[in-house]
Amino acid sequence: MPDPIIDLRSDTVTRPSAAMLDAMLRAPVGDDVYEEDPTVRALEDAAAARFGLEAGLFCPSGTMTNQIAIKAHTEPLSEVICEQTAHVYLWEVGGIAFHSGASVALIPGDRGRVTAAQVEAAIRPDDNVHYPTSNLVCLENTSNRGGGSCYSMETIAAIAEVARRRKLAMHLDGARIFNALVATGQRAEDYGQYFDSISVCLSKGLGTPVGSVLLGSKAFVHKCRRIRKVMGGGMRQAGILAAAGLYALEHNVDRLADDHRHARELGATLQEQSYVAEVLPVETNLVIFRLRDEVKPESFLNHLGQHGIRASSFGPQMIRFVTHLDVDDAMIGRVQQALVALSA
Numbered sequence: 001m002p003d004p005i006i007d008l009r010s011d012t013v014t015r016p017s018a019a020m021l022d023a024m025l026r027a028p029v030g031d032d033v034y035e036e037d038p039t040v041r042a043l044e045d046a047a048a049a050r051f052g053l054e055a056g057l058f059c060p061s062g063t064m065t066n067q068i069a070i071k072a073h074t075e076p077l078s079e080v081i082c083e084q085t086a087h088v089y090l091w092e093v094g095g096i097a098f099h100s101g102a103s104v105a106l107i108p109g110d111r112g113r114v115t116a117a118q119v120e121a122a123i124r125p126d127d128n129v130h131y132p133t134s135n136l137v138c139l140e141n142t143s144n145r146g147g148g149s150c151y152s153m154e155t156i157a158a159i160a161e162v163a164r165r166r167k168l169a170m171h172l173d174g175a176r177i178f179n180a181l182v183a184t185g186q187r188a189e190d191y192g193q194y195f196d197s198i199s200v201c202l203s204k205g206l207g208t209p210v211g212s213v214l215l216g217s218k219a220f221v222h223k224c225r226r227i228r229k230v231m232g233g234g235m236r237q238a239g240i241l242a243a244a245g246l247y248a249l250e251h252n253v254d255r256l257a258d259d260h261r262h263a264r265e266l267g268a269t270l271q272e273q274s275y276v277a278e279v280l281p282v283e284t285n286l287v288i289f290r291l292r293d294e295v296k297p298e299s300f301l302n303h304l305g306q307h308g309i310r311a312s313s314f315g316p317q318m319i320r321f322v323t324h325l326d327v328d329d330a331m332i333g334r335v336q337q338a339l340v341a342l343s344a
């Protein structure tokens with residue numbers, strides 16, 4: 001039998017395990033638009049409780065949870081403050097303009113992370129007819145473009161202090177928040193203290209086929225439920241999908257440490273290769289690196305392809321590897337061999 005393909009393009013390529021599929025098959029379900037699906041409710045409550053927030057809303061994607069949150073926190077003529085490579089700005093099809101009629105103030109960050117001073121400087125002065133109204137700060141943790149970088153709790157607390165003092169809401173794009181929690185040892189409940197809303201992806205490192213949850217206060221989630229409906233995101237017997245999320249919260253969080261170890265191992269091998277110009281610091285499960293100018297990214301990806309390895313190009317000369325629960329120790333060994341073979 002040929003070796004299995006090693007797919008490092010994204011942590012979204014995972015397939016549900018037999019045990020997860022079994023949990024999905026056995027899930028009690030109802031019509032979730034009537035709020036009668038017990039499994040969806042159990043997932044929403046469990047996720048909210050973990051982060052010290054009151055309520056949750058199960059949605060088809062992280063794009064939807066982010067965009068619903070932004071719409072709920074803003075109105076037309078608002079401005080959203082975020083880092084210049086933020087997913088909510090760069091990779092959600094311009095949804096902030098489309099759904100919310102809001103503008104965006106972009107901050108150049110350090111590997112995707114912004115500081116309290118930068119946020120404060122980006123807030124528009126009040127009472128000037130020329131300006132939009134700053135009313136939301138969006139942080140991303142871990143940062144995707146930043147190569148899986150994590151915020152410290154001190155920085156988050158300082159940004160939250162600015163937001164509170166200047167009366168801005170705080171939203172967390174926590175697509176990979178569990179990676180950040182596992183890597184830093186931070187407490188999930190602390191996030192509920194600093195953020196008004198949190199979006200968590202279940203379909204990335206946690207390995208479910210579909211779904212994200214949006215967390216916040218009861219009143220906030222009530223408002224978001226209507227926005228989800230107008231976006232066409234009201235699902236019926238969604239408990240089948242939510243069951244995968246419940247299973248993942250229980251079984252697939254602690255093991256993210258394996259993905260982080262695998263990413264560090266790949267990062268270390270890349271550092272030693274003459275064709276690699278730079279590897280961003282590896283903090284979680286993303287490895288972003290830059291090829292030397294004389295190496296064509298297409299040839300590099302082709303070489304990996306011949307070894308049964310898939311990866312993504314991530315900007316000029318940049319490549320991204322993502323480790324996840326369908327990549328095991330033996331596969332990491334194979335990738336390392338392929339990387340070394342290219343140097344020879």
Ligand SMILES: *Cc1c(COP(=O)(O)O)cnc(C)c1O
Pocket residue numbers: 060061062063064066087088140142143144173175176201203212
């Ligand atoms: C993947 C991702 C999302 C949401 O993506 P969906 O594919 O819509 O679920 C949001 N933010 C970040 C940082 C992401 O990496």
